[in-house]
Amino acid sequence: MSEHCHVVLHPLVQHKLTIMREKGTSTAVFRQLLREISQLLAYEVTRDLPMTTSTIETPLAEMEAPRLAGRKLALVSILRAGNGLLDGMLDLIPSARVGFVGLYRDEETLEPVEYYFKVPAELDRRVVIAVDPMLATGNSSVAAISRLKEAGAKDIRFLCLLASPEGVERMRQAHPDVPITTAALDERIDERGYILPGLGDAGDRMFGTK
Numbered sequence: 001m002s003e004h005c006h007v008v009l010h011p012l013v014q015h016k017l018t019i020m021r022e023k024g025t026s027t028a029v030f031r032q033l034l035r036e037i038s039q040l041l042a043y044e045v046t047r048d049l050p051m052t053t054s055t056i057e058t059p060l061a062e063m064e065a066p067r068l069a070g071r072k073l074a075l076v077s078i079l080r081a082g083n084g085l086l087d088g089m090l091d092l093i094p095s096a097r098v099g100f101v102g103l104y105r106d107e108e109t110l111e112p113v114e115y116y117f118k119v120p121a122e123l124d125r126r127v128v129i130a131v132d133p134m135l136a137t138g139n140s141s142v143a144a145i146s147r148l149k150e151a152g153a154k155d156i157r158f159l160c161l162l163a164s165p166e167g168v169e170r171m172r173q174a175h176p177d178v179p180i181t182t183a184a185l186d187e188r189i190d191e192r193g194y195i196l197p198g199l200g201d202a203g204d205r206m207f208g209t210k
């Protein structure tokens with residue numbers, strides 16, 4: 001779509017997402033596919049991590065070999081549905097530190113209110129990947145990222161499963177420095193803030209709460 005929003009069109013991602021969207025897909029299958037797809041999305045969102053080299057010895061020779069440069073990663077889950085993306089991402093990046101941001105919507109002011117915030121130390125020295133499966137209105141994601149910036153984060157990326165054009169635009173206006181990686185950009189949000197055609201309530205589908 002743009003440099004700000006990268007849609008991962010890999011066939012495996014698209015196939016898994018189609019099964020997740022189907023209303024008859026069970027909680028167990030949804031959860032398994034979410035784990036698999038989040039590994040593939042983690043692969044994409046870390047594609048440009050800074051690299052360095054070090055001298056190593058193979059059984060046959062010495063070589064200058066590539067490795068990740070010193071900056072550490074932090075994954076930050078936007079509760080509760082963000083947690084569904086963590087396991088798969090940690091399969092791929094086991095040394096990443098993990099943080100959590102919890103927000104709810106005040107029904108009178110409609111503003112996001114923070115109820116939980118716990119993030120790794122030295123956020124300013126980490127690549128921070130904020131995760132939430134659904135970028136719908138963008139309200140909670142924008143607020144969570146503002147909070148991460150207040151806590152010192154400087155290099156933030158946002159990873160989701162589905163995005164709406166409204167959510168992408170809201171994020172681009174509020175946080176133009178935060179690139180978005182998603183498996184699909186859907187048509188729009190409905191009057192209740194659900195993504196269409198979407199996959200329904202991501203939290204309910206992954207945790208079986210409905």
Ligand code: URA
Nearest residue numbers: 134136194195201202
């Ligand atoms: N959150 C969800 O879980 N689903 C949507 O469609 C939008 C927000």
